[in-house]
Amino acid sequence: MGAQLNAAVVSGKNLSNAASLERGLLRFITAGSVDDGKSTLIGRLLFDSKGIFADQLDSISRAKHKRTVGDTVDLSLLTDGLEAEREQGITIDVAYRYFATPKRKFIIADTPGHEQYTRNMVTGASTADAVIILVDVSKVKLGDDGSVELLIQTKRHSTIARLLQIEHVIVAVNKMDLVNYDRSVYDRIVAAYQQFAQQLGLKDIHPIPLSALAGDNVVVASDKMPWYKGPTLIELLESLSVYDEEHQDPLRFPVQLVARHNGHEANDFRGYMGRIESGVVRKGDKLVVQPSGQTATVKDILTFDGSLDMAVAGQSVTILLNEYLDISRGDMLSSADQPATLLKTVNADVCWLSEEPLDMRRKYWLKHTTKQIAARVTKIDTLLDINTQERHAGEALTLNGIARISLNVQQPLAADNYDAMRSTGSFILIDEVTHQTVAAGMIRPA
Incomplete structure (x- = not known):
């Protein structure tokens, strides 16, 4: 589930550089109920941060299923690529988009809001560092007695974020233009969500008022909400800390394939191929083969570019051992002192x-x-x-x-x-x- 390391790290053998490079990439998802504006928000992020090409913009401007009036661009079409999505005005599948600012690179997953597509939201959330929970102010029930009733999908997606241990939760209170940018409405919704988040066990909560359609507080600060003193959404995304602790964890190397020579060489080459899921492996390290419990010593670490003295989480390598052991696909090579x-x-x-x-x-x-x-x-x-x-x-x-x-x-x-x-x-x-x-x-x- 960790991100692939930069090719320079693969050949450079520098652990600290690897960690710093990974902090430059943020994976995040959008989640919320139906028509909360998830696809429009991502489209606005891409549009205002100059993350789309002219031909893409021209294509969605001429799309037959656009849901805007006049020449206004339907930004949701940047992620809703399936014909059924455009026709119905909903998101069905997970759509991934990449963009970058001078400060950071991003991978976005636009996930469906319908309850029946919760499985797709789980898929997108499984690799995310942060989640944007969109709350549509026009759908939240605000009682005269001060009560606030959040939508069930808001609660469902927040629960999944907690189960999947997503580190950062951004609560984007969307469509503020529909309530005339009323601060009291925003404050009530945020208070209700924070109470629910406390009950859930979510800790790192970042609320923000915005309008994805109008672009308020997405990339450009809104002059219609002078009472909000916090960062815009893009500034917040750029500032979130993402430290990949997988480098500090014990070694976990699931064997994907046993590599042998073609039978015409004198040496009996036997390497174990796979991706390092966590930890660090070095030549000479003592490992344990699981579930058999046999111990082994690392003889060499090979990549397409040659031999390495050390490899870290995220790299795909071939490990050679000094011992001849019965190891096959599905076995795990782990740190001898901290096995699984x-x-x-x-x-x-x-x-x-x-x-x-x-x-x-x-x-x-x-x-x-x-x-x-x-x-x-x-x-x-x-x-x-x-x-x-x-x-x-x-x-x-x-x-x-x-x-x-x-x-x-x-x-x-x-x-x-x-x-x-x-x-x-x-x-x-x-x-x-x-x-x-x-x-x-x-x-x-x-």
């Missing part, structure tokens, strides 16, 4: 992504890093109520449901707690008959 935990019973929070409900009589495939093993759900421990954030007993897990479950796996699984290491603490469940992904899971202690 071997699990036969997995406890996890899952987001159910299938229209077919969970059937505990059936067997599923559990895909974890490069390993795929048979698994069976033995128990639904608790179901999570999105509104109250309370967990309660339940016997059925259906589409978009969030639950804590227990699984038995056919073989020991070398894994980590998701809160400690996202890359080796996450998995998906696959229906063994249809081969459809039915759940996304985050391993957590019992």
Whole structure:
């Protein structure tokens, strides 16, 4: 789940440079309910930051499904690329866009707001450093008694952000132009969200009032909200700290492929190919092969450009060992002093992504890093109520449901707690008959 390192780092062997380069890239997603303005906001970011080309602008200006009056550009069409999305005026699939400012590079994931496409929001959020939760001021119910009722999708997406351990949460109170930029409306909504976030356990909250359609406080500061003294959205995104702790974590190297020579050479070349998910590996390091428990010593680290003395998280390498061991795809090479935990019973929070409900009589495939093993759900421990954030007993897990479950796996699984290491603490469940992904899971202690 970490970002790929710059090619200069791959050949330079400099850990501190690697960390500083990764801090220059921010991955973020937009989330919220239907028609909250997610696609328009991203379009405005791209348009005002000069992140689109003239031919793209010309194309969306002539689009037959644009939803603006006159010659006004429909900025949502920059991300809604599917014909069904443009026709219905909704986002269905995750759309990724890249842009840069003089201070930072960005990868944006525009995710759907409809409840039925929650699975796509989970996909986009799985690699994000930050999330922009859009709140449409025209949809929030403001009671005469001072009460504020947030939309269920706002709560759902915030809950998923918490489960996925997304570091930064930006609460973008959108369409302020529809309430005449009323500060009291903004303050009430922010107070209600912060109360919900505290209940949820979200900590790094950044509220901001804006209008994506008009461009207020997106890239340019709005003169219509002089009461807001904070940064614009782009300034806030440029300032967020993103420190990749994967370099400081213990080594986790899932074996993707065993490389052998073609049989016409005298030396018996045997290398283990894959991507370093966390940590650092050096020549001479002592490793443990999991789940077998055999120990080994690193003989060499190879890339397309040649041999390395050291490699770090994010690099794809081939590791050669001094010992001849039985290692195959799906095995994990870990730090000998800090190996992953071997699990036969997995406890996890899952987001159910299938229209077919969970059937505990059936067997599923559990895909974890490069390993795929048979698994069976033995128990639904608790179901999570999105509104109250309370967990309660339940016997059925259906589409978009969030639950804590227990699984038995056919073989020991070398894994980590998701809160400690996202890359080796996450998995998906696959229906063994249809081969459809039915759940996304985050391993957590019992």
